[in-house]
Amino acid sequence: MAGSGTPCASCKLLRRRCTPECVFAPYFPAEDARRFATVHRVFGASNVSRMLQEVAPAHRADAVSSLVYEASARVRDPVYGCVAAISSLQQQVSQLQMQLALAHAEILICVQQPQQHGHPPAAAALQEQQQQHVLQNAHHLQDSMWT
Amino acid sequence: MMQQQDDDDEYGGGGGDDEDALHLGAKRCAACRYLRRRCTHDCVLAPFFPASRPHRYACVHRVFGASNVARLLESLPMAERGEAANTMAREAYWRVQDPVYGVTGIISRLQDEIRAVQLELARTHAQITIVASSGATQRAPPPQPPHPPPPPQLVRAGSHPAVAMRGQEQDELPRPPNPADEFLNLDGF
Numbered sequence: 001m002a003g004s005g006t007p008c009a010s011c012k013l014l015r016r017r018c019t020p021e022c023v024f025a026p027y028f029p030a031e032d033a034r035r036f037a038t039v040h041r042v043f044g045a046s047n048v049s050r051m052l053q054e055v056a057p058a059h060r061a062d063a064v065s066s067l068v069y070e071a072s073a074r075v076r077d078p079v080y081g082c083v084a085a086i087s088s089l090q091q092q093v094s095q096l097q098m099q100l101a102l103a104h105a106e107i108l109i110c111v112q113q114p115q116q117h118g119h120p121p122a123a124a125a126l127q128e129q130q131q132q133h134v135l136q137n138a139h140h141l142q143d144s145m146w147t
Numbered sequence: 148m149m150q151q152q153d154d155d156d157e158y159g160g161g162g163g164d165d166e167d168a169l170h171l172g173a174k175r176c177a178a179c180r181y182l183r184r185r186c187t188h189d190c191v192l193a194p195f196f197p198a199s200r201p202h203r204y205a206c207v208h209r210v211f212g213a214s215n216v217a218r219l220l221e222s223l224p225m226a227e228r229g230e231a232a233n234t235m236a237r238e239a240y241w242r243v244q245d246p247v248y249g250v251t252g253i254i255s256r257l258q259d260e261i262r263a264v265q266l267e268l269a270r271t272h273a274q275i276t277i278v279a280s281s282g283a284t285q286r287a288p289p290p291q292p293p294h295p296p297p298p299p300q301l302v303r304a305g306s307h308p309a310v311a312m313r314g315q316e317q318d319e320l321p322r323p324p325n326p327a328d329e330f331l332n333l334d335g336f
Contacts, residue, residue, distance in 0.1 A: 041215075042215065043210065043211060043212065043215065044211070044212040044214070044215050046212070047211065047212050047215075051210075051242075055246050059247045062247050062248065063246065063247045063248075065251075066247065066249050066250075066251040066252075067249070069251050070242075070249060070250060074219075074238075078222065078231060079223065079227045079230050079231045079234065080230070080231075081234050081238055082234075082238060082250045083238065083250070085254055086250065086253055086257065089257035089258065089261065090257065092257075092261050093257060093261055096261060096265060096268060097264055099268055100267055104271060107271065107274055107278055
């Protein structure tokens with residue numbers, strides 16, 4: 001229960017008396033009713049209560065934040081929820097790794113070109129092998145981007 | 148990891164095959180079996196929570212609850228219910244695996260990985276600029292005090308080229324900001 005005796009947002013929504021032992025009160029103050037309304041709509045008050053009680057008190061604030069985030073995402077996108085964000089981020093990671101592999105290959109090209117005049121053939125051949133290896137990895141990464 | 152076995156006792160779900168036999172041989176879906184109720188022909192959960200995958204529904208029930216799942220699926224067009232059930236099952240599974248952060252822990256890790264790769268990419272592009280300019284004059288990259296100028300051959304045998312050059316520019320590029328609660332920014336995706 002809040003210090004002034006005002007019921008927390010959850011007890012206000014559930015229309016019950018907010019006790020000092022209320023598990024929701026520290027994380028759902030009365031000033032922000034929308035947060036609890038969102039998690040209640042997606043997960044249900046009993047599930048949220050149980051999930052909070054299963055978590056150590058030191059981690060409950062983070063748990064509430066993540067639950068609010070997931071519930072908000074599910075309300076905005078009832079089909080994909082948070083999974084849409086994960087798919088988008090995985091795409092970004094794959095694209096950036098592809099760009100990085102290509103940049104590494106470009107460095108090999110820049111290094112190889114000015115060194116073809118005075119270096120022994122073995123060193124140039126080794127550099128070319130490594131360049132081909134990097135390019136193969138880049139193409140393999142592109143092919144496996146959607147797997 | 149969730150065990151792929153029909154362990155009703157662990158999750159307190161449904162009875163055995165005898166209860167199925169009582170319902171005229173009709174096999175109940177995982178949800179109705181878990182809830183110990185008759186599975187009707189128009190059960191909204193049956194198409195998406197088959198009896199062969201009881202743990203999948205157990206996770207969903209534990210996180211979202213039966214009524215919330217059914218209500219959400221009923222609010223969607225038939226064509227989208229399957230995908231919604233799949234994403235809910237995935238989110239529920241991740242929440243069971245990580246009760247504190249759930250799926251947001253994965254989002255946070257992906258965002259960290261993106262920042263790391265972006266930083267490496269920026270460093271590599273800076274290296275390209277340096278190597279290209281030094282290659283034009285056919286000399287080694289410019290010396291970086293207090294380190295001595297590196298040898299012309301930047302790639303050592305048996306090592307990845309990025310490893311040989313990674314330490315050179317480490318102190319020259321600014322580190323990108325790393326906001327602690329960036330994963331809570333709902334407008335970011």
